[in-house]
Amino acid sequence: MESENKIKIRVENLTKIFGPKSRIPEAQQLLEKGENKENILKKTKCGIGVSNASFTVMEGEIIVIMGLSGSGKSTLVRCLNRLIDPTEGKIFIDDEDITTLSPNELRRVRLTKLGMVFQNFALFPHRTVCQNAEYGLEIQGMAPEERRQKAFTALEQVGLKGWENHYPHNLSGGMQQRVGLARALAMDPDILLMDEAFSALDPLIRSDMQDELIGLQQQLQKTIVFISHDLDEALKLGDRIILMKDGAIVQSGTAEEILTNPATEYVARFVENVDISKVLTAxxxxxxxxxxxxxxxxxxxxxxxxxxxxxxxxxxxxxxxxxxxxxxxxxxxxxxxxxxxxxxxxxxxxxxxxxxxxxxxxxxxxxxxxxxxxxxxxxxxxxxxxxxxxxxxxxxxxxxxxxxxx
Missing domain, CATH: 3.10.580.10 (CBS-domain)
Structure with missing residues (x-):
């Protein structure tokens, strides 16, 4: 894939440290010296969210960032659209370093290139399904008729045609998550950031949504960064997987590369119960x-x-x-x-x-x-x-x- 497509996202030496501003430089120094996350917290009262992460995402690729709770995966994805400002490092989207952008320039990138789907559906209960789906376009200032048509198209793409005038409380959890996905798709972003998007759903509905995303990707060819703690979900969705621990990337590669050649003992333990026949290909x-x-x-x-x-x-x-x-x-x-x-x-x-x-x-x-x-x-x-x-x-x-x- 990397030889055929261009790099859509490039992350270089990204670090995010939470804590008192006056102590962050000290925490950075300790991190550079190889001090672990726990000791840095004890010495500086600062938490390491992301530690010196570097990776690329190719255009049209689904990359899954995964790890246990506290591994830094959600912090990392929120740095990609600067909902969280990184402490150090660079983030390039189409070769534009978004860490240097002014608030207005950043708003332009968010409105034109980035869509985000959260774990909690984040729907407005007083708005209809269509009004929720067109919300981002309304913020852009698009004319009502045009944004309504785009919302209708996005809702049809996620299988909600006929539900446009219903309210969120009329919908199941899986349907509500489809509205959240339609809201992101309506803006026609190049990149979808999906933070534990299916984690709150029941297993059967979750599997259906995974299949839905795979089907949509075959049609739309978006660049997708998907956050998950579920290895089976990562294996099903990801063209490549990035595995994190304590804020650092411990291994990245295809599912087969990670399962058959784990880089560390932690990775080996993480993947030890996977059925290898489901990962190997013809x-x-x-x-x-x-x-x-x-x-x-x-x-x-x-x-x-x-x-x-x-x-x-x-x-x-x-x-x-x-x-x-x-x-x-x-x-x-x-x-x-x-x-x-x-x-x-x-x-x-x-x-x-x-x-x-x-x-x-x-x-x-x-x-x-x-x-x-x-x-x-x-x-x-x-x-x-x-x-x-x-x-x-x-x-x-x-x-x-x-x-x-x-």
């Missing part, structure tokens, strides 16, 4: 086929020789553009060769199951149980690799051991 467990057949240059005998050499009883077939168009079995190739046939098309099986590189490994197990051939992994119709039962089980076993030994 791309991470596939193997590269050593040979494929092409009808333009290969016949049954060539296909059979490839299969014998590779130790498989099937071989996949591609056309001139390297698009996979079918597979040929060893039995079919052998019988065709004995008959003297030279055409692969006549013996090729055109219907076959395939998966994409991002298919979760957990979904591969039942597929492999039902097919008699290696499972091809295709991207835009071209072969990325194949999955056989042995390679899948070996990968799951190896990753599981790596996680246990971390």
């Amino acid at each position: 791309e991470s467990v596939m193997i590269k086929p050593k040979a494929m057949a092409s009808p333009e240059v290969h016949g049954p005998k060539s296909a059979l020789r490839f299969m014998q050499k590779e130790g498989f009883s099937q071989i996949f077939v591609h056309d001139k553009k390297k698009q996979v168009i079918g597979l040929v079995s060893a039995d079919a190739a052998s019988e065709a060769a004995q008959r003297g046939e030279k055409d692969l098309f006549s013996i090729m099986q055109k219907d076959f199951i395939h998966v994409t590189p991002d298919t979760p490994a957990a979904d591969l197990i039942p597929i492999l149980a039902d097919i008699p051939y290696p499972l091809p992994v295709l991207e835009n119709g071209k072969m990325k690799g194949i999955i056989i039962r042995g390679s899948l089980l070996a990968a799951l076993s190896e990753r599981g051991r790596s996680s246990d030994n971390a």
Whole structure:
């Protein structure tokens, strides 16, 4: 993702210290010397909210910042729109350092680029659903008819069409959170900051909202910074995960990178109970086929020789553009060769199951149980690799051991 998209948010050496202004410089010095959070609090009466955090968020990416209570994740996200002013460091949005902006300039960035969805729904009880959804546009000074239309569109996007004239007390918790999300979407921000947005919801409603967000992201391609303390939620939503402890970032990476190669003992303990099969993908467990057949240059005998050499009883077939168009079995190739046939098309099986590189490994197990051939992994119709039962089980076993030994 990082090679394809531009950097939307860049955070450099961000620190936030809470406490008496006169003691903050002393706390900073102790922090730079490597003193821990507890000792700094005892010596200076200052609390470390964020400690020297640096990371980037790519355009169109969902990044989940997570950690236990007190880890600094909510402080960090509030620094991104300067609801909390950082003590030190820089925050760039589209290469503009927002830590240097005047109040008016900051207001412009908040109104045009940033939307925020909080854990508590923060709806006005005396306003209708539509009036709540259009509130940010009203603050912008948009004309009533235009802002109402944008609010209607946003409400439809989150599945609340028909509820525009109801009041918050008529809605369930999940529906109220959808209004909060619609209010942010109505402003069409580049970036959504979501602070524990689904934490107050019941588990089933929470899962539905996660699915809703994934669906919306596929349509809208926003840049999303999502705060969570729930590892399963982070694994489901995040393109990348940032894990925090005591205000500091202890590891960042994809779910697979963190689960299979935890950087510290704390991270290993944090992720120890995760089902590895739900995190690994087809791309991470596939193997590269050593040979494929092409009808333009290969016949049954060539296909059979490839299969014998590779130790498989099937071989996949591609056309001139390297698009996979079918597979040929060893039995079919052998019988065709004995008959003297030279055409692969006549013996090729055109219907076959395939998966994409991002298919979760957990979904591969039942597929492999039902097919008699290696499972091809295709991207835009071209072969990325194949999955056989042995390679899948070996990968799951190896990753599981790596996680246990971390």
